[in-house]
Amino acid sequence: MAKAIVMTSKDNVATALENINKGIDVELIDKKGNTLPSISVCESIPAGNKFALHDLKEGEPLVKYGVECGTITTNILQGHFVHVHNVKSDRIDIPAPIITEILDQMHYREGE
Amino acid sequence: MKFNGYIRPDGSVGIRNSLLIVGVDECCDGICRAIAKDHDNAIVITNFVTCMQAGNEELLHNIIGVGKNPNIAGVLVVAMGCGSINPEIVAKPIRETGKASLSMRVMDLGGTRKAIEHGRSLAQQLSEEAAKCERTTVPLSKLTVGVKCGGSDASSGLASNPVVGFAADKIIDNGGTVIGGEVIEFIGGEKYLLERCRNDEVRTKLDRIMKAEEKRWSIPGADVEIMSIGNSVGGLTTIEEKTLGALHKFGTHPVEGVLEADRNGIETPDKPGLYLGEVTHLCGASAINFAAMGAQCILWTSGGSGFNNAIVPVIRISGNAELFTEDQDIDARAIMRGEATSDEVGEQLFAKVIEVANGAETAVEGLGYAYCSIYQKDQRLEGCLGLLK
The missing domain is CATH 3.40.50 (Rossmann fold)
Structure with missing residues (x-):
């Protein structure tokens, strides 16, 4: 089963440890190597990238490593890809053309 | 120890x-x-x-x-x-x-x-x-280690930095000292670092050097590259996420002090524990900064890039399966496969630090050293920015 890691129990995202295809059940592990309840991803998630552990609302913080790492800009459903298209930094934001460039380089299409 | x-x-x-x-x-x-x-x-x-x-x-x-x-x-x-x-x-x-x-x-x-x-x-x-001069047995309180990232990627925050953080904690638990730097890369993590300061005096000093460093790198028309497209393609969404992943290498102990480097001198740790210092994020020159602050070796996390210094042995840690080579001292790849924890690999790193302190060579000791480039802040620019002390 494909694996993803949840760095702390406060986190609302998991990070893919390998490329994960859309619709696959994902084994979640924590930092100590314990297995957590699995969930399925609704979009393909490249290794090193994140998906939502539960439904996230616009305005909520992105929580990874147990700390706030930015703000969710649009509602995200469980299992969906969480990245520059639906999260902004609270410190120094990435300019819009660069966000487009990042998603193009990743060949990202919503829902795929 | x-x-x-x-x-x-x-x-x-x-x-x-x-x-x-x-x-x-x-x-x-x-x-x-x-x-x-x-x-x-x-x-x-x-x-x-x-x-x-x-x-x-x-x-x-x-x-x-x-x-x-x-x-x-x-x-x-x-x-x-x-x-x-x-x-x-x-x-x-x-x-x-x-x-x-x-x-x-x-x-x-x-x-x-x-x-x-x-x-x-x-x-x-x-x-x-x-x-x-012959080797003599001394306590670990005589050891100071610098911690630094270079060529970071998605594996850094998940694998190699937490491994270094575990070893940093254990070095301090055993009476030793750890120095972290790269102040510009604290952007987005300021709140958490300030919370970790031992007291208000340390907190005020850290706040001052972080603000000064951001001012230095925020000159209109001369952009600072703190988040690359490659970082984001690899999975890092915000500067906060990149920074918080990098800060893992500082472990969990309180920040005992802040070491400044300026025209008046270079501060060095005065008691054991975790310190944050004005060590540049540029790898070659960072070794000189670490050495001047008294560090005897450097723990360096990387995807697969290379940096080696003749004065302070560099112990390399990588969790990047694609870029891993024999140059790495510690293999953190099993963490990325979900087959080992950062604590387990951190124990291996701690053992390696003691071996290297005892004289064992690092994977590339004696080979391919970086030039000892000496970095300083431009004093005239410091004056223009109102940062001269």
Whole structure:
């Protein structure tokens, strides 16, 4: 089963440890190597990238490593890809053309 | 916990027994290298920036700090003689720690050949003195380790940085000291670092150096690259996420102090624990900053890129399966497969630190060293920005 890691129990995202295809059940592990309840991803998630552990609302913080790492800009459903298209930094934001460039380089299409 | 090191006259303890040949101006670099040629343990650092003293005090403090570093057994400082940096400016404060520290001016010695010959005899004298020093068992409170990332990628925050954080905690638990730097890369993590400060005095100082560093790198028209497209393609969404992943290498202990480097001097830790210092994020020069702050080795997390330094052994840690090579000292790839934890690999790293302190060579020790580039903040720009102290 494909694996993803949840760095702390406060986190609302998991990070893919390998490329994960859309619709696959994902084994979640924590930092100590314990297995957590699995969930399925609704979009393909490249290794090193994140998906939502539960439904996230616009305005909520992105929580990874147990700390706030930015703000969710649009509602995200469980299992969906969480990245520059639906999260902004609270410190120094990435300019819009660069966000487009990042998603193009990743060949990202919503829902795929 | 103990290790076997070389005890210096000031009570500091080296994990290597090297000679330092300092060229205080660029013109004597070749002469220094000719002097160093016959000694495997001789390291040359040259000031390529200028032969003038005014405005370069921070640079000179860095060189003096390297000379005082306990990995250095003896120092020879060479000047051409026409510049304004008297070699004794460097040699004298090092000598005052009780360490053998000599100086010479090429122009006083009747030409290049005679200067090289004279320098060789001084280096031979230092080498014979260094050879008399033998390893002695000392407590881990005598060990200071720098922690640094380079060539970060998605595996850094998940694997190699938490591994270093575990080892950093364990070094401190056993009485040792850890120094972290790269102040510009604290952006987005300021709140968490300030919360970790031991007291308000430390907190105020950290806040000041973080704001000063952001000001330095925020000049209109000269953008600072703190988040690359490659970082984001690899999975990092915000600067906060990148920074928080990087801060894992500092472990979990409180920040005991903040070490400043400026024209007035270079601060060094005064008791064990975790310190944050003005160590540049540029790898080659960071080793000089770490050495000047007293670190005897560096833990360096990377995808697969290379950085090695002759003064302070560099222990490399990587969790990147695609880029991993024999250059890495610690293999964190199993963490990325979900087959090992960062604590387990962190134990291996801690054991490696003790081995290297005892004299075991790192994976690439003696090979492919980076130049010892000496970094300083531009004093004139500091003045323009109102940051001169």
